Amino acid sequence: MKMTLYVAKNSIVHKSDPITKLTYCLVAAIVPYIIPNHLFAFVIMLLSISLLLLGKVFRKMIPIYILSLFLLITIVIIQGIFHPDNVTPLFMLGPITFYQEGLLIASLLIIRIINMLSAFGVVILTTQPDDLIEALVKKGMSPRIGYVIGSVLQIIPQMSSMVGTIMDAQRSRGLETEGKLSTRIKAFIPLIGPVIMNSLIATRERSIALEIRGFNSKRKKTFLRDEKEFLFGKPYQLLLILCFIGAIIWRIFQ
Amino acid sequence: MKKIIVDSLKYKYPGTDNLALNDISFEVEEGEIIGIVGKNGSGKTSLSLSLTGLIPHFFGGGYGGKVLVDGLEVRNSTVTEISERVGYVFDNPFSQMTAAKYTVYEEVAFGLENMGLPREEIKKRVDWSLQLLDLESIKEKYPFDLSGGQMQRVAIAGVIAMKPQILVLDEPTSQLDPEGSEEVFQVIQSLAQEGITILIVEHKLEKIAKFCDKILLLHEGQLIDFNHPQEVFSRDDLKDYGIMPPVFTRVCRALDIKNPLTGHYPVTLEEVTQLVKNHE
Structure with a gap:
């Protein structure tokens, strides 16, 4: 089972430089916090959503937006009712009063969260993990960090498959794993021990395997894959960094 | 030309009292295939690991004697240095997959990228090892989607592609069917003919007898015999060492x-x- 969120499409966003997309993601996620303005945050959010639409991956984001709904509703309730700056009542739901100040703050938070999710979506849904890791390693990131990022997505499903095997093995020896909550809790202890032990052993073996395949070699690492030509390279990265610096300067002098 | 010299090797794992390897000495010539046999716990894997430098560098513990691989003294060299001369294939191919690559082709190329080889050379070597192990038809597959046997052959291909002077294989056919095992041993034989020295830990003694030039018999960490298969398997006391000829x-x-x-x-x-x- 290949575990990656990447969606293969033929779009200008997919063909863009992974580092530019990553830089955009970070800048777009942070700048609305530096410039606490509703309109500004809204424009950035629209820009991130436009990139998702341009990359033909917006539909893949819908489940993620739905998942975040619980958090967003919670923000509206807590800020709208309990924020300490609340003075001006806006509307009432039965005995509960929602205040204008709190709801304004909640709306800014919601825009920021949707923007952040969308910006991350632009990177994750339109960039092959290998392309991103390779680009980062070429930029000077340690291959070790690159390996950790690259391997975590693959090791998680392997671990979950191992949990299934261990669960089957314990069930075959009479362990009850289904039914009441107390039964499930009791079953957890004999399952977690072998899972942890197996994971530790597998990690140790894999680190040995990496070692003897020259992972710690001091030589300059080369790459199998041909150099890909990406759109929107360095000048755009520089522009994004300048926007970030500009936002900081604006915040200092405003 | 001697490719491996092991002289009075003693080794004890950390936190244990017994010697896993007790005064082992032997020499291996270039291009020889050596079968390492012995019952479980006899020191086969420990001996294999000591040739790759993982013992003592990775495992620690008490170490004595001398191991020279392709002229390099193991104790004074790093595992990375040794890895360019000695390849090692585990019995468990699952752990040998890097978990950072999405195709068999990329998986086999992993070690070559670490060696810093030019892209064209990497592709040449990967193609060569995939062809040798009959993996071309699955080169675009995701490594963790493979069967145990296929994964085992990918693990071997990944090590062979690095063209080590010495190849150590720890039960490389444990997950293969008889036909797959025979194919792997044929590959081992052809590699030996190219001058690669091979040490193989294996319980399939029919295969060891057929393909190995010599057999190294271990028991409780001690070297019992190091001789031609006919001599070792003709011993009257084999049963004492848990070996069925x-x-x-x-x-x-x-x-x-x-x-x-x-x-x-x-x-x-x-x-x-x-x-x-x-x-x-």
Whole structure:
């Protein structure tokens, strides 16, 4: 089972430089916090959503937006009712009063969260993990960090498959794993021990395997894959960094 | 030319009292295939690991004696330095997958990227090792979607692609069917013919008898015998070391059929056939 969120499409966003997309993601996620303005945050959010639409991956984001709904509703309730700056009542739901100040703050938070999710979506849904890791390693990131990022997505499903095997093995020896909550809790202890032990052993073996395949070699690492030509390279990265610096300067002098 | 020199090697794992390897000495010539046999806990894997430098560098513990691989003293070299001369294949191919690559092709190329080889050379070597292990048809597959046997062959391909001078294989056919095992041993034989020195830990003694030049018999960390398969499998005390000789040898022993030239029992089907033909 290949575990990656990447969606293969033929779009200008997919063909863009992974580092530019990553830089955009970070800048777009942070700048609305530096410039606490509703309109500004809204424009950035629209820009991130436009990139998702341009990359033909917006539909893949819908489940993620739905998942975040619980958090967003919670923000509206807590800020709208309990924020300490609340003075001006806006509307009432039965005995509960929602205040204008709190709801304004909640709306800014919601825009920021949707923007952040969308910006991350632009990177994750339109960039092959290998392309991103390779680009980062070429930029000077340690291959070790690159390996950790690259391997975590693959090791998680392997671990979950191992949990299934261990669960089957314990069930075959009479362990009850289904039914009441107390039964499930009791079953957890004999399952977690072998899972942890197996994971530790597998990690140790894999680190040995990496070692003897020259992972710690001091030589300059080369790459199998041909150099890909990406759109929107360095000048755009520089522009994004300048926007970030500009936002900081604006915040200092405003 | 001697590719491996092991001199009075002693090793003890951290936190243990018993020696896993006790005063082991032997030498291996270039291009030889050596089978390492012995029952579980006899020190086969420890000896293999000591040739890769993982013992003592990775595992720690008490270490004495000297191990030279392709002229490099293991104790004074890093595992990375040794890895360019000695390849190692585990019995568990699952752990040998890097978990950072999405195709068999990329998986096999992993070690070559670490060696810093030019892209064209990487592709040449990957193609060569995939062809050698008959993996071309699955080169675009995701490594964790493969069967145990396929994964085992990918693990071997990944190590062979690095073209080590010495190849150590720890039960490389444990997950393979008889046909797959035979193919792997054929590959091992052709690599030896190219001058690669091979040490193989294996419980399939028929295969060891057929393909190995010499057998290294271990028991409780001690070297019991290091000789040609016919000599080792003709020993009367093999049972004491938990070793059951190949079926051909057992049949010939029961019938008291020995090779008149060597005075030993035959160990392969070919040898038995030849003896019977000569007898007729």
